[in-house]
Structure formats: C-alpha cells, structure tokens
Amino acid sequence: MPTETRAPAKLALTAVCLGFVMITLDATIVNLALPAIGADFGEPSTAALQWVVDAYTVTLAAFLLTWGAAGDRWGSRRVFEAGVAVFVLASIGCALAGDTAWLITARAVQGAGAAALLPSSLALIVHQFPDARERARALGVWGGMSGVGLAAGPMLGGLAVGLADWRLVFAVNIPVGVVAIVLTRRAVAEPPRHAATRLDLAGQVTGTASLAGLVAGFIESGHAGWLAPGTLALMAGGVVAGAVFVAVEKRVGEPVLPLGILKIRNFAVATGIGGLFNFCLYGTLFCLALYLQRAWSLGALAAGLALVPLTLVVGLNAFFSGRLTGRSGPRVPMVAGALAGLAGSVGFALLPADRALVPFVVVSVVFGCCSLAMPAMTSLAMNSLPGKAGLAAGVLNASRQTGGAIGVALVGALLPATGMWLVAGGYALVAGLAFAGRQSS
Numbered sequence: 001m002p003t004e005t006r007a008p009a010k011l012a013l014t015a016v017c018l019g020f021v022m023i024t025l026d027a028t029i030v031n032l033a034l035p036a037i038g039a040d041f042g043e044p045s046t047a048a049l050q051w052v053v054d055a056y057t058v059t060l061a062a063f064l065l066t067w068g069a070a071g072d073r074w075g076s077r078r079v080f081e082a083g084v085a086v087f088v089l090a091s092i093g094c095a096l097a098g099d100t101a102w103l104i105t106a107r108a109v110q111g112a113g114a115a116a117l118l119p120s121s122l123a124l125i126v127h128q129f130p131d132a133r134e135r136a137r138a139l140g141v142w143g144g145m146s147g148v149g150l151a152a153g154p155m156l157g158g159l160a161v162g163l164a165d166w167r168l169v170f171a172v173n174i175p176v177g178v179v180a181i182v183l184t185r186r187a188v189a190e191p192p193r194h195a196a197t198r199l200d201l202a203g204q205v206t207g208t209a210s211l212a213g214l215v216a217g218f219i220e221s222g223h224a225g226w227l228a229p230g231t232l233a234l235m236a237g238g239v240v241a242g243a244v245f246v247a248v249e250k251r252v253g254e255p256v257l258p259l260g261i262l263k264i265r266n267f268a269v270a271t272g273i274g275g276l277f278n279f280c281l282y283g284t285l286f287c288l289a290l291y292l293q294r295a296w297s298l299g300a301l302a303a304g305l306a307l308v309p310l311t312l313v314v315g316l317n318a319f320f321s322g323r324l325t326g327r328s329g330p331r332v333p334m335v336a337g338a339l340a341g342l343a344g345s346v347g348f349a350l351l352p353a354d355r356a357l358v359p360f361v362v363v364s365v366v367f368g369c370c371s372l373a374m375p376a377m378t379s380l381a382m383n384s385l386p387g388k389a390g391l392a393a394g395v396l397n398a399s400r401q402t403g404g405a406i407g408v409a410l411v412g413a414l415l416p417a418t419g420m421w422l423v424a425g426g427y428a429l430v431a432g433l434a435f436a437g438r439q440s441s
Contacts, residue, residue, distance in 0.1 A: 008187050009128055009129065009134075009138075011183060011186070011187035012124070012128050012183075012184075012187040012188045012189070013125065013128070013129075013138055013141060013142075014183060014187075015180055015183030015184040015186075015187055015188055016080070016121045016124050016125055016128075016142070016184070016188065017121075017141060017142060017145040018176055018179060018180040018183065019080060019083070019084050019087075019117050019121055019177070019180040019184070020117070020118065020121045020142060020145055020146065020149075021145045021146075021148060021149040021176075022084075022087060022114075022117075022149070022173050022176055022177060022180075023060070023087075023114040023117060023118055023149065024145070024146045024148075024149025024150045024153070025149040025150075025152060025153050025156070025172075025173075026056060026091075026110060026114070026149075026153070026170075026173065027053075027056065027057060027149070027150065027153065027282065027404065028149070028150050028153030028154055028157070028282070028285050029152075029153035029154070029156055029157040029160075029169050029172075030052060030053060030056075030153075030157060030169055031053070031153065031154055031157060031285055031286055031289035031290075032154050032157035032158040032161060032289045032293070032300045032303055032304050032307075033157050033160065033161050033166035033169045033300065034049040034052060034053075034289065034290065035049075035290070035293050035294070035300070036161045036165075036166040036300060037049070037052060037100075037103065037166050040166065041099055041100045041103075046222060046223065046290070046412065047219050047220070047222060047223050048100055049290075050219045050222070050286075050408055050409060050412050051100075051104050051219065052100070052103060052104060052107060053107075053282075053286060053408045053412075054215055054219070054405050054408050054409055055104045055105070055107040055108040055111065056107040056108065056110050056111040056114070057111065057282070057401050057404045057405035057408065058108070058111065058208075058211055058212055058215055058405045059108045059109075059110075059111030059112050059115065059208075060111035060112075060114045060115050060118070060401045061111075061115075061211060061398050061400075061401035061402040061404075061405055062111075062115070062204070062207060062208035062211050062212070062398075063111070063112050063115035063116070063204070063208075064115045064118060064119055064394045064395075064397050064398040064401065065203075065204075065207070065256040065257055065394045065395065065398050066115075066199055066200070066204045066256055067079060067083070067115045067116040067118075067119060067120070067394070068119035068120075068123075068391060068393060068394025068395075069199055069200070069254075069256065069391075069394070070116070070199060071116075071119060071120040071123055072123075072193070072391075073193065073199075074193065075190050075191070075193050076120040076123040076124050076127070076190070076191050077120070077124060077184065077188050077189075077190040077191070078190070079116050079117075079120045080116070080117055080120040080121060080124060080184060080188075081181055081184055081185070082113075082116055083113045083114065083115070083116030083117030083118075083120065084113070084117055084177050084180050084181050084184075085113070085177070085181065086109065086112060086113030086116065087110055087113035087114055087117060087173065087177060088113075088173055088174055088177035088178070089109075089113075090106050090107075090109035090110040090112075090113055091106075091110060091170045091171070091173035091174060091177070092170075092171075092174065093105075093106035093109065094106040094107060094110065094167075094170035095167040095168075095170040095171045096167075097167075118393070118397050119393040119394040119397060121142070121393075122139075122142070122378075122382065122392075122393035122397075123191060123393060124188055124189075124191065125138050125139060125142055126191075126382065127189060127191035128188065128189060133326075136322075136325070136326050136379060137322065137326065139322070139375065139378055139379055139382065140319070140321070140322020140323065140325065140326065140375050140379075141319075141322065142375075142378070143318060143321065143322055143374050143375025143376075143378045143379075144315075144318045144319035144321070144322055144374075144375060145318075146318060146374055146375075148315045148318065148319075150281065150285075150311075150314055150315075150318075150371075151310075151311035151312060151313075151314035151315035151318075151368075151371075152311060152315065153285075153311070154285060154288075154289060154303075154304055154307040154310075154311055155304045155305070155307060155308050155311050156169070156172070156304075157169050157289075157300070157304060158300045158301050158302075158303055158304015158305065158307070159301060159304055160172070161300035161301065161304075162299060162300045162301020162302070162304065163301065199256075200248075200249075200252050200254060200255050200256035202248045202252065203245060203248050203249055203252065203255055203256035203257065204256055206241050206242075206244045206245035206248055207241075207242075207245045207256065207257070209237070209238075209241035210238050210239075210241035210242035210244075210245050211238070211402060211405065212238070213234050213235070213237040213238025213239075213241055214234075214235060214238035214239075214242075214406065215238075215405050215406060215409045216234045216238075216409075217231050217232075217234035217235035217237075217238060218235075218406060218409035218410045219409045219412075220234055222409075222412065222414075246259070257395065257398075258391070261385065261388075261391070261395065264384055264385070265436075266380055266381075266383075266384040267380075267381055267384035267385055267392070267395075269380065269433050269434070269436055270330075270377045270378075270380040270381035270384065270396060271381065271395060271396055271399045272399070272429075272433050273334060273373065273377045273430050273433050273434060274377050274381070274396050274397070274399045274400040274403065275399040275400060275402055275403035276403060276426045276427075276429055276430045276433070277337075277341075277370070277373055277374070277377065277400065277403065277430055278400040278401065278402075278403040278404035278407060279403035279404065279406055279407035279410075279411075279423075279426055280341055280345065280370070280403075280407060280411075280423045280426040280427055280430075281341075281370065281404070281407070282403070282404035282405075282407040282408050283404075283407030283408055283410065283411025283412060283419060283422075283423060284345065284348070284367070284407075284411065284419075284420070284423055286407075286408045286411065286412045287411055287412060287419050287420070288307065288310075288348075289303065289307075290412075292306055292307070295353070296355050306357070306360065306361075307364070309361045309364045309365050309368070310364035310365070310367060310368045311368070312368070313364070313365050313368025313369060313371070314368045314370070314371040315371070317337075317368065317369050317371045317372045318371040318372075318374050318375060320372070321333045321337070321371065321372045321373070321374060321375045321376055322375045324372070324376075325375055325376045325379050330376035330377065330379050330380040330434075331376075331434055331435070332376075333372040333373060333375070333376040334372075334373045334376045334377060334380075334430070334434035335431055335434045335435065336369070336372045336373075337369065337370045337371060337372035337373030337374070337376070337430075338370070338373060338427045338428070338430035338431035338434055339427075339431055340366055340367065340368075340369030340370050340372065341367060341369075341370030341373075341423070341426075341427035341430070342424050342427035342428055342431065343366050343367075344363055344364070344366040344367020344368070344369075344370065345367060345420045345421075345423040345424040345427060346420070346421075346424050347359075347362075347363035347366060347367070348363055348367065348420040348423075349420035349421050349424065351363065370427065373430065373434070377396070378396065381393075381395075381396040382396075410422070411423060
C-alpha cells in the first residue's frame with residue numbers, strides 16, 4: 001500500500017474496529033450484570049437470564065446472512081452505518097428498560113443492528129486493504145478486537161455493576177457508536193455495489209425459526225427437563241424449520257446460504273470451527289459469571305476481577321494470533337487455541353468446590369489461550385472465498401453466533417460441573433477440524 005494512503009487506511013480500520021468491538025463486547029459484558037438485573041426485575045430464574053443473553057445472539061446469528069447480502073446490494077458502508085445507529089438506539093432502550101420483557105426485546109433489536117454491522121465491517125476491510133499482506137494484518141487487528149471485546153466484557157460488566165448500576169453496561173455503547181459513525185463517514189471508502197443481489201426472505205424466516213426453536217428448547221430443558229412437552233415441542237419445531245430451510249435454500253435462485261460453498265473444504269472447516277469455538281467460549285463465560293456470584297457468593301465487581309486473568313489472556317492472544325497466522329498459516333494457531341481450550345475446560349471441571357482462587361486463576365490463564373484460534377479461523381474463511389467477502393463474513397459469523405447462542409442455552413442449562421466436560425468435547429472437535437484444513441490457505 002502506498003505510504004500516502006496508510007494514515008487514512010488506519011483511520012478507516014479504527015472506525016470499523018470500533019463498531020465491531022461493540023458487538024463482541026455486548027455478547028459478554030452483560031454476563032456479570034445478570035444477577036443484578038434479575039434482582040432488579042424480581043425474576044432471577046436462569047431461563048430468563050439466558051434469554052437476556054440469547055435474545056441478542058439469536059437475532060445476530062439469524063440476520064447475519066441477509067444483511068451480508070444487503071451490504072453487497074445497497075453498499076457495505078451504508079449498511080455498516082445503519083447497523084451502528086440501530087445498535088446505539090437499542091442500547092439506549094436496554095439502559096432504560098423497565099422490566100425483563102422490555103430488556104429482552106431491546107437486546108433482540110441490538111442483535112439485529114449488530115447483524116448489519118458485522119459482515120459489512122469485514123467487507124469494508126477487504127476493500128480498504130487490497131494488498132494481501134496488508135489485508136492479513138488488518139484482519140489480524142480486526143480479529144484481535146474481537147478478543148478485546150470478549151475479554152473486556154466481563155471485567156467492564158463487573159465494574160459497571162459494582163461501581164454504578166447495570167444500566168451503565170449498555171450506556172457505554174453510545175459514545176463508541178457515535179465516534180464509529182463519524183470516523184466511517186470521514187475515512188472509509190464505499191466498495192462497489194452489486195444491485196442485482198436479491199434477498200432470500202423465505203430462507204431468512206425459516207432459518208430464524210429453526211435457530212430460535214432450538215435455542216428455546218435448550219433453555220427450556222434447563223428447568224423443565226429434556227422430556228418435558230414444551231422442550232420436545234420447541235426442539236421438534238426447530239428441527240422441522242431447519243429441514244424446510246435446507247429445502248428452500250436448494251430451490252431459490254439466490255439463497256441466503258448457498259449450500260455449495262460448504263463443499264469448499266477450508267471454508268467448511270473454518271465455519272465449523274467458528275460455531276464450535278463460540279459455543280465453548282460463550283457457554284463458559286456465561287457459566288463462570290453465574291458460578292462466581294452464586295456458588296462463591298462474590299459480588300459483581302469481585303467476580304469481574306476474578307475473571308481478569310482469563311479475559312486479559314484472551315485479548316492478548318487474539319492479537320498475537322494475527323502475527324502467528326501471517327507467519328505459519330492458520331493451522332498452528334487454531335490447533336494451539338483448541339488444545340488450550342480443551343485443557344482449560346477440563347481444569348474448570350475438576351476445580352474444587354471451595355473458593356480455590358489460585359487454581360482458578362491458573363486454569364483461567366490456560367483456557368484464555370483458546371483465543372489463538374480466533375483471527376486464524378477468520379483468515380482461513382476469508383481466503384477460501386476470494387471475491388465474496390460479504391458472503392464469507394456472513395456465513396462464518398452466522399456460524400459463530402449460532403454456536404454462541406446454543407452454548408449459552410445448553411452449557412448454561414448444565415452449569416459448570418457437567419457443562420465444562422461438554423466444552424472440552426467441543427474444543428477436541430475444533431482441534432480435529434483444524435487438522436482437516438489445508439495448510440496452504
């Protein structure tokens with residue numbers, strides 16, 4: 001990239017990353033605020049708290065593919081700005097919520113805004129950095145910001161609740177979003193549009209119904225049981241809607257999920273790793289947030305501080321992985337991250353029931369190294385579909401957010417004793433998939 005374009009390019013990358021970090025931050029920042037929210041609204045059930053988290057991740061996952069196509073049609077920068085604006089307005093709604101239903105609804109709107117923001121951010125980076133090496137570094141920074149958001153969320157959530165009020169958790173998005181929009185208008189170039197792109201509404205509806213049904217079924221199982229009529233009905237509805245979704249995608253001219261791209265080996269590997277990774281990470285963070293406050297009887301601030309070693313390592317390794325991926329390819333950091341997650345989750349499962357802080361910190365540091373896989377999976381996916389940045393970003397992140405939503409629902413229903421063994425199995429699958437990918441990409 002010519003020297004004179006470096007400063008604007010860095011400013012553009014900053015704008016895109018500011019918008020993106022809000023998405024990952026809000027996926028985890030609310031975790032340590034959950035008991036305070038439940039107490040404030042008089043509804044401390046685990047199911048209600050799971051929906052406060054999953055209302056966001058379900059709509060985020062469900063609308064990613066449609067908004068990825070919309071970005072190609074109407075312009076990625078325009079869709080990015082609209083996504084940030086909706087996200088900020090929904091954050092204001094969350095901060096002003098008067099009951100659980102209001103908060104869950106506002107969280108769902110947040111997820112819809114995030115769905116517009118996320119794939120367009122990757123498309124903007126690909127357009128802004130045409131040089132392959134510069135693009136790899138920019139994607140490393142982008143992926144690293146994902147780690148920063150995920151890592152800072154629990155700590156900032158604990159600080160907000162401990163020092164002020166849980167509503168501050170959502171208010172922090174307002175200034176960040178405003179700055180992101182201003183910088184985007186100033187420095188980000190608009191990629192070429194593809195006006196012929198059509199939106200697959202039938203696929204959107206059936207895909208959303210499938211995901212919502214399955215997540216609701218997992219949440220229902222946590223308090224009603226796996227064989228309860230409500231659980232079985234929701235799970236069956238999700239499966240049927242999923243089958244209809246696949247049938248629709250095979251028939252429509254421009255499907256929201258072109259099933260053929262899943263035959264591309266490296267892209268299928270990256271997509272599978274993305275879903276499993278977020279399943280494990282989001283489920284673990286949800287469990288630990290409740291475990292520290294309920295089993296250890298810690299306040300939100302103390303629980304946030306207890307999670308600092310984990311979140312700090314997650315953030316640092318996410319940035320380090322970008323450099324490692326550029327030097328060695330994506331396989332090494334993906335396998336290393338998976339093995340760290342596997343070892344850490346086994347360690348969490350075997351922790352003594354008392355307040356064993358030192359072992360908890362040691363295991364947290366090991367587990368936090370799982371973030372080595374984050375930028376690597378992104379790089380593998382984006383390089384597997386050249387010329388289709390919006391589609392690649394949409395599918396990868398839809399898989400990740402779907403995994404995260406199911407992780408909170410399923411692992412959250414089991415809680416640490418059993419849930420961490422499930423997480424360990426997930427990371428073992430991530431390691432296997434990482435070996436299955438072709439190293440050349």
